[in-house]
Amino acid sequence: VSNDVAPGDAEQHDVASSVRSYLIGLFLAGALTAASFWTLRTPYLWAPGVGVALAALAIAQMGVHLVFFLKITTGPDNTNNVLALAFGVLIVTLLVGGSLWIMANLDRHHDMGAGWAHPSGESVQPQKLGRARLGGRE
Amino acid sequence: VSTVLASAAASADTPLAKRIVVGYGFWIFLLSDIILFSALFAAYAVLSGATAGGPNGAQLFHLDTAAMESGCLLLSSFTCGLGSAAATARHPRWFQIAFLVTGLLGTAFVGLEAHEFIGLVDKGAGPQRSAFLSAYFALVGCHGVHVSAGLLWLGTMMAQVYAKGFRADILRRLLCFALFWHALDIIWVGILTVVYLMGAGS
Numbered sequence: 419v420s421n422d423v424a425p426g427d428a429e430q431h432d433v434a435s436s437v438r439s440y441l442i443g444l445f446l447a448g449a450l451t452a453a454s455f456w457t458l459r460t461p462y463l464w465a466p467g468v469g470v471a472l473a474a475l476a477i478a479q480m481g482v483h484l485v486f487f488l489k490i491t492t493g494p495d496n497t498n499n500v501l502a503l504a505f506g507v508l509i510v511t512l513l514v515g516g517s518l519w520i521m522a523n524l525d526r527h528h529d530m531g532a533g534w535a536h537p538s539g540e541s542v543q544p545q546k547l548g549r550a551r552l553g554g555r556e
Numbered sequence: 557v558s559t560v561l562a563s564a565a566a567s568a569d570t571p572l573a574k575r576i577v578v579g580y581g582f583w584i585f586l587l588s589d590i591i592l593f594s595a596l597f598a599a600y601a602v603l604s605g606a607t608a609g610g611p612n613g614a615q616l617f618h619l620d621t622a623a624m625e626s627g628c629l630l631l632s633s634f635t636c637g638l639g640s641a642a643a644t645a646r647h648p649r650w651f652q653i654a655f656l657v658t659g660l661l662g663t664a665f666v667g668l669e670a671h672e673f674i675g676l677v678d679k680g681a682g683p684q685r686s687a688f689l690s691a692y693f694a695l696v697g698c699h700g701v702h703v704s705a706g707l708l709w710l711g712t713m714m715a716q717v718y719a720k721g722f723r724a725d726i727l728r729r730l731l732c733f734a735l736f737w738h739a740l741d742i743i744w745v746g747i748l749t750v751v752y753l754m755g756a757g758s
Contacts, residue, residue, distance in 0.1 A: 424575055424731060443637070447633075487738040488738050503583075505587070506590055521602045
């Protein structure tokens with residue numbers, strides 16, 4: 419008898435509870451997807467908060483998939499699986515967050531010159547950039 | 557006492573069951589694949605406003621198509637789980653039915669996505685139009701390629717179960733396939749939110 423369990427294998431020998439887990443996952447994931455579409459279309463939410471709400475719903479749904487479909491649990495038999503997942507989440511956060519941070523910073527501080535479409539969709543006018551330019555360009 | 561000591565020594569020294577080692581190794585691969593996708597997500601997030609005077613997401617994306625694609629993929633993840641349960645119960649008929657439905661839903665997803673891509677290219681909104689569309693086709697296309705490869709794998713697993721039955725090695729492959737298919741659905745949740753919902757709302 420080992421102290422470990424493969425990812426996706428939490429209830430290896432109990433078909434009924436396994437099917438129940440997939441049913442719960444389907445229901446929750448479907449509800450969260452529907453909530454995401456509702457969030458986008460409803461007039462009742464403060465518009466600037468919609469993006470944050472969508473992100474929160476997506477992260478919640480990823481959690482539902484991990485627990486009910488991939489059977490990643492917090493049990494002691496799952497420590498290795500959770501540690502690997504945590505490391506993956508760390509790298510993903512660094513990669514996506516770091517890219518957005520660096521590129522936003524470059525946009526603010528760097529005069530990209532004519533012809534560069536600013537991420538806002540408008541081309542950048544040099545005189546609009548109030549901040550100091552990088553050296554050697556003046 | 558000696559049996560307790562022997563079993564304690566066994567659990568400390570004997571290698572883990574092969575199923576656990578294979579599942580864990582494939583889990584590491586999937587996480588590395590998710591990191592690959594996160595690079596494409598980062599590129600898309602940085603470039604999503606760089607439309608070069610061309611159309612943006614709000615003008616191009618149809619939320620109805622995205623909703624149908626989400627439904628196909630979520631239901632296919634569910635039926636894939638039912639197929640895994642059928643394999644655990646050693647029930648070939650239910651396994652084949654569940655995996656056939658999984659394959660049909662996955663095919664419907666790929667068909668919807670291909671239809672969407674062709675429509676965009678016809679409108680002149682192909683990957684060469686702007687940095688935004690390059691990043692869009694790279695991210696969503698990479699996921700579509702993964703699903704297509706998964707469909708080939710799925711067909712192979714149906715044939716192997718049919719020909720060889722629920723042998724231990726076949727069951728390990730089924731475990732890996734199910735992990736792969738569920739992981740693709742997780743990545744789709746990110747695409748649906750970041751590309752389609754946030755794109756349509758911008």
